Each structure stands twice: as C-alpha cells, then as structure tokens.
Amino acid sequence: MMIFVVLILVMVPQLKCKSKCKISNPLPSFHKYYVSGELTIGGIISQAHILSNTFSFENCPSQDVFDDVVILSQNYQHILAMAFAVKEINENPEILPNITLGFHIYNSHFSASWTYLASMDLLSTRGRFIPNYKCDIQDKLAAVIGGPNSDVCLHMATMLCMYKIPQFTYGSAPVMNNKTQAVFFQRMFPNEIHQYEGIIQLLLHFKWTWIGVICHDDENAERFVQNVLPRFSQHGICFAFIERFLKLSFSAENPNRINEQFESYERVVKNTARVLVIYGETETLIMLRMLLRMSEIDESPQKEIGKVWVMTGQMDFTSIPFQRIWDIDFMHGSLCFVSQKKELVGLQTFIQMKNPILEKEDGFIKDFWEQVFSCLIPNSTVEKTEESCTGEEKLGTLPGSVFEMSTTAHSYSIYNAIYAVAHALHVMHTSKLNHRAMTDERRQELLNLQPWQLLKVLRSISFNNSAGEGLSFDQNGELVTGFDIINWVTFPNQSFLRVKVGRIGAKSLPGKVFTIWDDDIVWPNWFNQSQPISLCNEHCCLGYRKAKKEGMPYCCYDCLPCPAEKISNHTDMDECFQCPEDQYSNSDHDACIPKKISFLSYEExxxxxxxxxxxxxxxxxxxxxxxxxxxxxxxxxxxxxxxxxxxxxxxxxxxxxxxxxxxxxxxxxxxxxxxxxxxxxxxxxxxxxxxxxxxxxxxxxxxxxxxxxxxxxxxxxxxxxxxxxxxxxxxxxxxxxxxxxxxxxxxxxxxxxxxxxxxxxxxxxxxxxxxxxxxxxxxxxxxxxxxxxxxxxxxxxxxxxxxxxxxxxxxxxxxxxxxxxxxxxxxxxxxxxxxxxxxxxxxxxxxxxxxxxxxxxxxxxxxxxxxxxxxxxx
Missing domain, CATH: 1.20.1070.10 (Rhodopsin 7-helix transmembrane proteins)
Structure with a gap:
C-alpha cells in the first residue's frame, strides 16, 4: 500500500522567454513511487506532496514564459532531504510496516498561478487534470509540505484547506486572515515572535541602537514594518532608514525601477548605520547580490560598505547560476537566525551517492548536474564530448556557495515534517490494527481514511528523529523549538562556514532564552575584528548629558556638559543628577566626592x-x-x-x-x-x-x-x-x-x-x-x-x-x-x-x-x- 507526500518549493526558470506556450504536462518532473512487496489488512494508500520551485516544463501558464529550467542549486538539497527521509522510513520496519511512503515534488516558480496549478493537480486523478475528480484508491494524499516562501503556503492553502488536507510549512509561516485555514497548518519554522525578540536582544547586547532595515516591497514586509519594528523602538532602537526592494522577478522590469533600486542601495551604503537588519525570504539574497554587483561595476569610490548584516531565519543563501563566480565576501561576518537543527546522519553519504547517469527517477538531477558542473549529460541524441559529464563528479567538491553538503535548516525542517507525517500515520495505523479481526467493511473504512483525521494526531504527536532530537507541536501547530544564531565565515574559494555563536530557546522550554558567545564571532574585515559600533553619534561621555536634536530620531542627540553641582556617571545619560548632600561633584562632573567635615580644629x-x-x-x-x-x-x-x-x-x-x-x-x-x-x-x-x-x-x-x-x-x-x-x-x-x-x-x-x-x-x-x-x-x-x-x-x-x-x-x-x-x-x-x-x-x-x-x-x-x-x- 502506498502513501504519498507532496513537496511544493521554489526554483527559478532561466531568463529566456518564449512567445507562446501551452501546458504540456502539469505533473511534477520528480516523482518517485516506492511499492511494498505485499499488501496487508489495514493498509492505507496516501500521498504527501511538496510544492517547490523545481518544476521542469516546456511551457508556462502565464505571460512571463521561459524556456529551459534553471534550478536553484542550494534548494536541491531540500529535495534530497525529502527523498532521504522517505527512504529511511520505507526501510525502517518499525514505522508503517507493509506500507510504502511516496512523494511528488512541484515547482511554484515564485508564481501564484503555478502554485494554484499544482494544488489543483493534487485534487485530480493522477495523469488527468480534472480538479475535484479523484478516484485513485492507491494514491491517497496524506499531507502537503510547502515553502520556503510564505507565499507558496498561502496560495496552496486557498485550495487545500477546503479539503481539510494537513499542510506543513518549512519556511516562514504565512499570515492567515482566515482562521479556518490556519487550523490545517503545521509550522516546522519556529514562532517568528521569538526570532524578533532575539534580534532585539542581540542589538541591545552589542548596544546597536542605530540600524537600517531592508525588506521587500510586499505585504509580508509591510506587516513586519507596521507590527514588528515598533517593538524595536520600544527598546530604544531607532532606524536610520527603512528601504524596500523589489521582489525577484523574471519579467522585463521598467529601467526606471531598476535605477530607483540602485539609488536606494547607494543610500544604504553611504548611511552611518553599521548594522542592517534584512527581512526577506529565499530570493532576497539573489536581489541583494545583484545590487552589490551593480555597485562594483559602477565607478563609485566606496567599495567597502562596512556593514554587519543581521538576517532573519526566513532567508537562506541562494543564488542563480550566473552569480556563481561572484564574490561572497559581503556575507563575511554576517549574523543570521536559523531554526535550530542538527546534522542528519547519513544524509551526506546519500548525497554523495547521487549519479546523474544512474538516476532514472530524479527529474531534477540532470539539469542540476549540468548547471553546477558546467557539463552536458550525454544521451541518445547527444554524443560524448570533452564537455560531457562523466558521472564521476562529486558534489562534495563544489563550493558552499553552489551546493552545501551539511544539513541546512530548511532541509532539516523538511526531514522532520516527513517523519511527523510518518509517525502520525503509524499511530493511526497501529490503533486500527489493535482492534479485533476486521471485516471487509472495516478494511474499506481504512482505505477511505480522510486527511483531516490525520490532523488531530499530528497536533499531539511527539517523537525523536534519527538525529536524537525530540520533536513536538503546541496547540497552534507550531514546532516547539528555537533559533540558532549563525555567524558566516567566507573564504576566497567561494566556500563558507556557518558557525553557531548563540541561540534563542523557545519560551515554553526551560533554560535561558537568549545566549550569545561574543568571543566566537568573526566580524567583517572592515572592522579589523573589533566589535562594530552602530550609533547615530558618539556616546555622551561621563560628565555630559543627552540633548535631543530637533528633527532627528531620538537616537540622535547632542552632548551637553552637566551644570554645576550635578554629575553623570554613565554614558548617554538623559539627565545629570544631583550628588547626595554629603557629597559634591568633581571638576569633570562624572563622580561624587565625599565632602570633608569642616570645623575649626587645633590641627589646622x-x-x-x-x-x-x-x-x-x-x-x-x-x-x-x-x-x-x-x-x-x-x-x-x-x-x-x-x-x-x-x-x-x-x-x-x-x-x-x-x-x-x-x-x-x-x-x-x-x-x-x-x-x-x-x-x-x-x-x-x-x-x-x-x-x-x-x-x-x-x-x-x-x-x-x-x-x-x-x-x-x-x-x-x-x-x-x-x-x-x-x-x-x-x-x-x-x-x-x-x-x-x-x-x-x-x-x-x-x-x-x-x-x-x-x-x-x-x-x-x-x-x-x-x-x-x-x-x-x-x-x-x-x-x-x-x-x-x-x-x-x-x-x-x-x-x-x-x-x-x-x-x-x-x-x-x-x-x-x-x-x-x-x-x-x-x-x-x-x-x-x-x-x-x-x-x-x-x-x-x-x-x-x-x-x-x-x-x-x-x-x-x-x-x-x-x-x-x-x-x-x-
């Protein structure tokens, strides 16, 4: 019996338009069916799909039409993490015995239309695109995993929530205006409120009160600006600028908009704020790298921007192929929040075993292999040449900017989502088998298992994954976990390390919520390994007080000396204060000196x-x-x-x-x-x-x-x-x-x-x-x-x-x-x-x-x- 999981994620098509096109095959290019040797009573056929951006196509459903597929190579690990998890589950006799787990993968192409198309295809009989008509007894849909962008999950929820299908998000969770839709979501990404509180704690820890904010020009960023940034202000942090950049798009943009973006970037570079908080998603770094590249081509004399990037956990390092040779030094010393993860035992070996010539079911490996190794895979129509792929290339030889071998946070979330579905199905399956001998009617009831029945079990599921980490969900369907604070260390060969320098624990878990290890942090080269200072102006020294500058944010102020008989014994004091009656101010007005008791004595x-x-x-x-x-x-x-x-x-x-x-x-x-x-x-x-x-x-x-x-x-x-x-x-x-x-x-x-x-x-x-x-x-x-x-x-x-x-x-x-x-x-x-x-x-x-x-x-x-x-x- 077979159960399927669907993955919908984000990949990018190549910038080459066609004038006309039609949908020739709405089905995913990477689908894999694992069939068990025999069927047993109580066997359930289901399906888990992942909506992603890895769809291979000839034609497209919108006016922005592109030819060949261009895979975001970093996102390919998401696919492999899912295949690895499914393989482990199917080979484990203790989970879902005599039941096979399968999966489909869809590409959203950063497009709502492609996400809707994939969602409707899930509601059709396999091979026949007829929404709301599904007669596959052996092809039951168990759950859908979407991400890493919140838009993917929001769009697929429009269709799937009407059918009460459990949905997982492994990236940032969308804001659901419809509370009914939120009921069917399981969030593998930690609660973002904890992340924002952690960013505030990080800024206050390093006394960075003058920061810049970069975000996309979309609804999510607007909610971030309206709802989250006021919390920063409440903690004494103010903003030098809040710049919005266009989201990545592969249609022809108005050149004026491009110029506007470059002007915005110039304002960011020249601003005195040394710390930039970047709120974005998968495509954010792609766009920022383009702006960085434009600044290098420009004749502007300012090449070193001297900034510390603080990135949210929704982001991850991604790039498109022509960015492969671009420098990644801009990431050196950056701080990034990622959902907590552990290294998956066996995933690297699984990845190393990949071979484009031997793999027949992987619809992405050919395009991926050709792109990352710059070669062509020979087939019946293409003869072997010097540029042909040998199949002996090793993914471990690729720099980290092209493909990472270590487990990323998003891959870890997908892996855990698959196991959560498997354990929930296992609980349901074993509870049915514990009953007495079942009649044919009972067996039919199991075959007619509805997806919403799985949701109740998912909310209460608790298990340990193969990495030894205990996983559980709260009453809102959010994974009970926290964030790691990652410090990026880059190298000249385009590789990098993600060094864990702190963590933010979930508030529901015991222990310290915010932890940072200052000595482990590597700062950008511009700061010569000294802790950066990000202030609107220099600190007011001892003996001075702050005086507001008219027309400037409250973080900007003048420093005025304390008046007579008053002192300030801390930096940046709002007001000087009077010494106690038995003390007086010293000449620098930064300390109180005990007064001498004076009387006419015989000694003087x-x-x-x-x-x-x-x-x-x-x-x-x-x-x-x-x-x-x-x-x-x-x-x-x-x-x-x-x-x-x-x-x-x-x-x-x-x-x-x-x-x-x-x-x-x-x-x-x-x-x-x-x-x-x-x-x-x-x-x-x-x-x-x-x-x-x-x-x-x-x-x-x-x-x-x-x-x-x-x-x-x-x-x-x-x-x-x-x-x-x-x-x-x-x-x-x-x-x-x-x-x-x-x-x-x-x-x-x-x-x-x-x-x-x-x-x-x-x-x-x-x-x-x-x-x-x-x-x-x-x-x-x-x-x-x-x-x-x-x-x-x-x-x-x-x-x-x-x-x-x-x-x-x-x-x-x-x-x-x-x-x-x-x-x-x-x-x-x-x-x-x-x-x-x-x-x-x-x-x-x-x-x-x-x-x-x-x-x-x-x-x-x-x-x-x-x-x-x-x-x-x-």
Whole structure:
C-alpha cells in the first residue's frame, strides 16, 4: 500500500522567454513511487506532496514564459532531504510496516498561478487534470509540505484547506486572515515572535541602537514594518532608514525601477548605520547580490560598505547560476537566525551517492548536474564530448556557495515534517490494527481514511528523529523549538562556514532564552575584528548629558556638559543628577566626592594661630594680674578701686580662655554654654570698666566743697554696677537656654566641598540680644569715659578707658557684618578674633600705662607724687 507526500518549493526558470506556450504536462518532473512487496489488512494508500520551485516544463501558464529550467542549486538539497527521509522510513520496519511512503515534488516558480496549478493537480486523478475528480484508491494524499516562501503556503492553502488536507510549512509561516485555514497548518519554522525578540536582544547586547532595515516591497514586509519594528523602538532602537526592494522577478522590469533600486542601495551604503537588519525570504539574497554587483561595476569610490548584516531565519543563501563566480565576501561576518537543527546522519553519504547517469527517477538531477558542473549529460541524441559529464563528479567538491553538503535548516525542517507525517500515520495505523479481526467493511473504512483525521494526531504527536532530537507541536501547530544564531565565515574559494555563536530557546522550554558567545564571532574585515559600533553619534561621555536634536530620531542627540553641582556617571545619560548632600561633584562632573567635615580644629593653621594668641594673651593677663597683686599697696593700684581692677583682670583672663570653647569639634555641652559664657564674662568685664569710669566721675565730683556725692563713692556702688549688669546678661542667657538652646549641627549645603560642623545657635535673636546688651554697656562706658577723660587726676583712667572702649566698639561693630558674611569655621574664627582683639584692647589700653609706671617708673608710684600732681592741676 502506498502513501504519498507532496513537496511544493521554489526554483527559478532561466531568463529566456518564449512567445507562446501551452501546458504540456502539469505533473511534477520528480516523482518517485516506492511499492511494498505485499499488501496487508489495514493498509492505507496516501500521498504527501511538496510544492517547490523545481518544476521542469516546456511551457508556462502565464505571460512571463521561459524556456529551459534553471534550478536553484542550494534548494536541491531540500529535495534530497525529502527523498532521504522517505527512504529511511520505507526501510525502517518499525514505522508503517507493509506500507510504502511516496512523494511528488512541484515547482511554484515564485508564481501564484503555478502554485494554484499544482494544488489543483493534487485534487485530480493522477495523469488527468480534472480538479475535484479523484478516484485513485492507491494514491491517497496524506499531507502537503510547502515553502520556503510564505507565499507558496498561502496560495496552496486557498485550495487545500477546503479539503481539510494537513499542510506543513518549512519556511516562514504565512499570515492567515482566515482562521479556518490556519487550523490545517503545521509550522516546522519556529514562532517568528521569538526570532524578533532575539534580534532585539542581540542589538541591545552589542548596544546597536542605530540600524537600517531592508525588506521587500510586499505585504509580508509591510506587516513586519507596521507590527514588528515598533517593538524595536520600544527598546530604544531607532532606524536610520527603512528601504524596500523589489521582489525577484523574471519579467522585463521598467529601467526606471531598476535605477530607483540602485539609488536606494547607494543610500544604504553611504548611511552611518553599521548594522542592517534584512527581512526577506529565499530570493532576497539573489536581489541583494545583484545590487552589490551593480555597485562594483559602477565607478563609485566606496567599495567597502562596512556593514554587519543581521538576517532573519526566513532567508537562506541562494543564488542563480550566473552569480556563481561572484564574490561572497559581503556575507563575511554576517549574523543570521536559523531554526535550530542538527546534522542528519547519513544524509551526506546519500548525497554523495547521487549519479546523474544512474538516476532514472530524479527529474531534477540532470539539469542540476549540468548547471553546477558546467557539463552536458550525454544521451541518445547527444554524443560524448570533452564537455560531457562523466558521472564521476562529486558534489562534495563544489563550493558552499553552489551546493552545501551539511544539513541546512530548511532541509532539516523538511526531514522532520516527513517523519511527523510518518509517525502520525503509524499511530493511526497501529490503533486500527489493535482492534479485533476486521471485516471487509472495516478494511474499506481504512482505505477511505480522510486527511483531516490525520490532523488531530499530528497536533499531539511527539517523537525523536534519527538525529536524537525530540520533536513536538503546541496547540497552534507550531514546532516547539528555537533559533540558532549563525555567524558566516567566507573564504576566497567561494566556500563558507556557518558557525553557531548563540541561540534563542523557545519560551515554553526551560533554560535561558537568549545566549550569545561574543568571543566566537568573526566580524567583517572592515572592522579589523573589533566589535562594530552602530550609533547615530558618539556616546555622551561621563560628565555630559543627552540633548535631543530637533528633527532627528531620538537616537540622535547632542552632548551637553552637566551644570554645576550635578554629575553623570554613565554614558548617554538623559539627565545629570544631583550628588547626595554629603557629597559634591568633581571638576569633570562624572563622580561624587565625599565632602570633608569642616570645623575649626587645633590641627589646622588658623586654629593653631588663634590658640597661640589666646594662650599668649592669657599669660600676659596673668602676669599683669600677678604684678598688680605684688604691688597692691602702691597708690596706682589702689587708685580707681583695686577690687574692680582684680575683677576686670580675671574677667579678661576668662575672656581669652573662653576662646577654647569655640575651637575643636562641636559638642553638645560646649555648644550649650559657649555663647552664654562669652556673654556673661564680657558683661562682667565691660561692667567693670563702666563701674571704674563712673567711680572716676563720682570721685571728682565728691572733691567739690559741699558735694553729697562722697557717700556714693565706694566698693558697694562698684559691686552693684557689676552685679546688676551681669545679672541682666545671665537672665538673657537663661532665657536663651530655656527657649531655644544651641546644639551641634551639620550644614550640608553651605559650601560646595565641605560639610560644616558647627554649633547652631538655636535662636539668632537671642544671640544678637546678648551682643546688643554688650554693645549697650560698651557705648555707655565709652560715653561716660569720653566725658571724664579730662578730669584732673594723676591716675585718671578715663582717657585710657575711652580709647579702650573705642577699640572695643570698633571691633564689635565690624564683627557683625563680618560674622554674617562668613560661613563655617571662618564664622567661628571671626568671633574668636573679635573676642581676642576686644579683650586685648581693654588689657593694653587700660593696664599698659599702669604697668609702665609700676615696672619702669616706680618713682611716680607714690602718694607725694599723687598730691603734687593734684596741686598742679588745681
């Protein structure tokens, strides 16, 4: 019993037209029948056909009429893969025992009319072209395999789906607008969505965001542009161009269209995009090679195009005979997606055994052999000559650009399609045989097996092929498999290698979906084996941000430096960003540097200098105090209230020492008391000066006859003035600490490179209240002293106090603007300097004249001198 499978594929007729023609033989030129030795019960006769482009004919069904057949030599392996699979199945007793599998092959000639013709022939009785009339009991059609172009499958589906015949596509799957037609398709080509996602992952992996797209000018390409390319844009990939080329045709084209195609090709070559995604099918490379050839003939100076081609899995390397001598270096370094495949054991041996002289049933081998070996096969009408084929030629000696010996992806898909049909038929056959002894009616039922019954089994079939790969289909009839990423490596002898450099696994299968081995990739020679860069412009370096170019795609941009205090630490950043508060931007604006914590420390020169000045003046103050203690009984010490002098010297000593509350790392206790301590101590000092000035005035007024001021002159008044003034300052300080006490604080943004660690005063108003009260005391003291500066007295301090308070007021008046205009440790340094300067002014202006007399002019330090000076004054 015999079962047939049909193959419809694509081959090309020679460019030689006839004026008239008629269909002389619509049957395929390559048909083979394998007949078993005996028939058994339950035997099924069926047929599997492949629609292809290998049809040999004398005449043609359209106006574009050609003479002799020209075979696409690379597609001849598709035919041999089918014959090899059928041969293996028929020789395997475990699959379809006592049933023979046969096949027919049809050529679609890139033509819808030829595909329709072949489809209708399948629905006719063998040898009689009467569609819808078929009475072959021993010639049952099981399935049809179509490809590699999607058009072949789409056109044959129009006829065959009405009869519910299972159909396989081994190339790209057509888009079925009719959902009913899609039900009868089994796809040996993986889901194209996975391929497009893989291309996106490949582009992103190599950071190719500026690409060109080449596709045919047909409906499939339009769907690709409208539905698929937006996904690329969603991942940040934009297009330098989208060029459409005419599909391959063997009718006379308008010369203007040819010129347009060449102009499009020139735009592709000269564009800055280094990566081209090519969407096409079998004939795409034929057309592209023609354009490449035209560019070589043209006098254009640009010969090296410097492009990386990324080709979809629907394409395969094909060429027509006159392209055989053309260079294939353009393919070197290209990346191609192909459906995953394994090498078929025994296929190369099967191919090597082919001999055109011995083969009688192969209707293609004669034309194929003559074309690839450039010889003539002798027959009864052709005598042997030097140009005759010997039959000893070996296909393995042909370069890969003419014929490949290794299994191609399309051949592997055809092989698996044949096995899928065989295993499905085997399941159906064995299920029937498992029943009890069958009657003649049952046997007739098996002979009347309908093709649609096979479809249900095909959807659930699962098996291992001879290469050891497990195969199964999903609920949509798609083969559960993925894609391999192939790197083309060409050689000067027109041969090439397909090197597997990655894979895209099916999402339904476990494991990593996208894998790439960068080190295994060979890049085009133009790039000198360095990874190509395909960008609209150079990357924006660190420290720069992208700025959109008006009128250009978003992949094209200018690079602008980051503004002050912002950085970009990655290439091609959309925006610069602010550093954290505790960091600042470096000069290149590409990194954040931790800020230094800044405070007035003893280790730095400024802190060290202020410390030395403070200690020195403290020591001087102590010496003065010791001098006054030592000479406490002398008139100059007793004059103007000795106790006030001691209190003033002690307060000045404390003023110098309180500067140490401001130097060093701020701490909670120090911050809490340093300003209040400063205010109270200075209030005591200034109140002492005020008291001494008032006492001078009162002492002079008490010397007048009948003056009642004498009772006010004494220690009690001085102590009252000092205590009262100090109490007011203590009260202000207490309110300050109670309401808004100072505390240690980090000021992040006061300066660019530093974090200021300082004492936050808590309340600026209270701080200036302390200063304001000190200012009030100093102004009063200055005023009183200024009025009393000319009073007659040998030891009148008023004029010295006047000068000292002038210095004191000058220091603190300049302190306020200086303090407000500085930050951080310099603000603290200004306050320390003001403390030291004002204290030193009081110390030197008041006590230096007295020390001069005590130490250097002791003869003036006596009571007689005091009386004599008074008399002179009177």
């Amino acid at each position: 020169p400024l802190g060290r200098s202020l410390t030395i000045f403070s200690l020195s003046l403290s020591f001087i103050t102590a010496l003065v105090f010791w001098t006054f203690i030592k000479h406490q009984d002398t008139p100059i010490v007793k004059a103007n209230n000795r106790d006030l002098t001691y209190i003033l010297l002690i307060s000045l000593l404390l003023c110098f020492l309180c500067t140490f509350l401001f130097i060093g790392q701020p701490q909670k206790v120090l911050c809490l008391f340093r300003q209040t301590a400063f205010g109270v101590i200075f209030s005591v000092a200034v109140s002492c000066v005020l008291a001494k000035t008032i006492l001078v005035v009162l002492a002079f007024m008490s010397t007048k006859p009948g003056s009642k001021m004498k009772k006010w002159v004494g220690k009690q008044l001085a102590i009252t003035i000092v205590v009262s003034c100090s109490f007011i300052q203590v009260t202000i300080g207490t309110l300050w600490l109670a309401t808004s006490p100072p505390f240690p604080d980090f000021v992040m943004n006061a300066t660019v490179e530093e974090i200021i660690f300082q004492c936050n005063e808590g309340s600026a108003a209270m701080f200036f209240c302390v200063l304001g009260f000190l200012g009030l005391l100093s102004i009063v003291s200055f005023t009183v002293a200024f009025l009393a500066r000319k009073l007659p007295d040998s030891f009148n301090e008023a004029k010295f106090i006047t000068f000292s308070m002038l210095v004191f007021c000058s220091v603190w008046l300049t302190f306020v603007p200086s303090y407000l205009s500085t930050k951080g440790k310099f603000m603290v340094a200004v306050e320390i300097f003001s403390i030291i300067a004002s204290s030193a002014g009081l110390l030197f202006c008041i006590f230096s004249p007295k020390c001069y007399i005590i130490l250097l002019k002791p003869e003036l330090n006596n009571k007689g001198q005091l009386i004599r000076r008074k008399n002179k004054s009177i």
